[in-house]
Amino acid sequence: MTSYASVSELIRGEAPDSPLLCFSPASINERVKQFLTHFPGETGWAVKSNPHPLVVRAVIEAGIRAFDVASRHEIDLILQHCPSATLHFNHPVKAPEDIAYAWHSAGIRSFAIDCPEELEKIDAVLDGAGEEARRDTVLTIRFRNTRPAGTGNYSFDEKFGARPGEAAGLLRRVAGLGYRTGLTFHPGSQNRDPESYATLVDLARGIAAESFARGTAALAHINVGGGFPCFYPGGPEPELKTYFAAIANAASSIACPIICEPGRALVAESANLLTRINLRRKDDPRLYINEGIYGSFMETPFVDFQPPVRAYSADGRPFPEAGTYDDFQIWGATCDSLDRLRMPVSLPSAIGTGDFIEFGMMGAYTNATATHFNGMEPARLIAIDEITSWPVGATAAQIHCE
Ligand SMILES: Cc1ncc(COP(=O)(O)O)c(C=O)c1O
Structure with a gap:
């Protein structure tokens, strides 16, 4: 088992290409x-x-x-x-x-x-x-x-x-x-x-x-x-x-x-979801991530609350909280056009393909309801000692990856 001191290190060490639920x-x-x-x-x-x-x-x-x-x-x-x-x-x-x-x-x-x-x-x-x-x-x-x-x-x-x-x-x-x-x-x-x-x-x-x-x-x-x-x-x-x-x-x-x-x-507050952006089109507010409503986001079309987010570059550096931000549409991993988050998400304007988004408060009705639609595996749950907190708190520490 490898342990990482933060989400940044996890991204650097594992470059996870599938979604991870970091559970505390x-x-x-x-x-x-x-x-x-x-x-x-x-x-x-x-x-x-x-x-x-x-x-x-x-x-x-x-x-x-x-x-x-x-x-x-x-x-x-x-x-x-x-x-x-x-x-x-x-x-x-x-x-x-x-x-x-x-x-x-x-x-x-x-x-x-x-x-x-x-x-x-x-x-x-x-x-x-x-x-x-x-x-x-x-x-x-x-x-x-x-x-x-x-x-x-x-x-x-x-x-x-x-x-x-x-x-x-x-x-x-x-x-x-x-x-x-x-x-x-x-x-x-x-x-x-x-x-x-x-x-x-x-x-x-x-x-x-x-x-x-x-x-x-x-x-x-x-x-x-x-x-x-x-x-x-x-x-x-x-x-x-x-x-x-x-x-x-x-x-x-x-x-x-x-x-x-x-x-x-x-x-709900015990797990955060780490996802990767698989595509950002040029001059386009649509981001395509490797997770969606047939995975950990099943509930999002039906509720009026949306998880808080934090963005990391492909090499694990957190984007500064103080930079320029835009509203993006988040589209899910499957081919289905229903597979999107209902509400826009504010993210760094410079975010792009290969960068990561961490969604907070994803411990309830997420892995519990995930499917294999389109042949995609539900997010893997891994243990962490301390969870990233919002608005700007500590980032996750001691993440244990099998
Ligand atoms: C019988 C029953 N009890 C408790 C719960 C838990 O509800 P909540 O997650 O809103 O606390 C549910 C949710 O479906 C339920 O059906």
């Missing part, structure tokens, strides 16, 4: 610590945000022991790295075979549902396991906000979630069958409105009150989901502590534990 476990530690210290309940992690084994290990080493899993593969992955983990199978729509695998083989006792049909699937899997099986299992009803607060980015409420009235009926039915019960929601990814969590916790309290004389005391938990943002330089996102305060405030009269399962907020 130390950054995960920092974010996990914030949640473990200040979130008013238990913090889990949504594995789907980055299932790379190095990332999974870093999250576990940072102290996370509860996980939102969406598939058999994620179940096996987490149990392989942390056999004592608590797993919540919170995908609201599951294959019957996966429910059976989760309950019988992996010992999972927590599932999310949002309709009677999904309840029937789970009940059929447990049929024959006896009343004790139901008593051991928490079914958490996913509900949706019927008046979404407009959190700035994509909502999950069109795809999943019972209306509050339906959720109350389902909760009663689930409890009547002998299961333990919970409530959950997802307030929209990269959420920018801490009060939307408070609104949804209030809604959960109302649903529990409609269902049970004991209200929230009858619940095993309220899961406030993911959605917590990461922080782009100069972005409009409030600080995490504002979200924690809003949740703590709304939860002060709740009689059951509060849990959460962020994805992006724990891992």
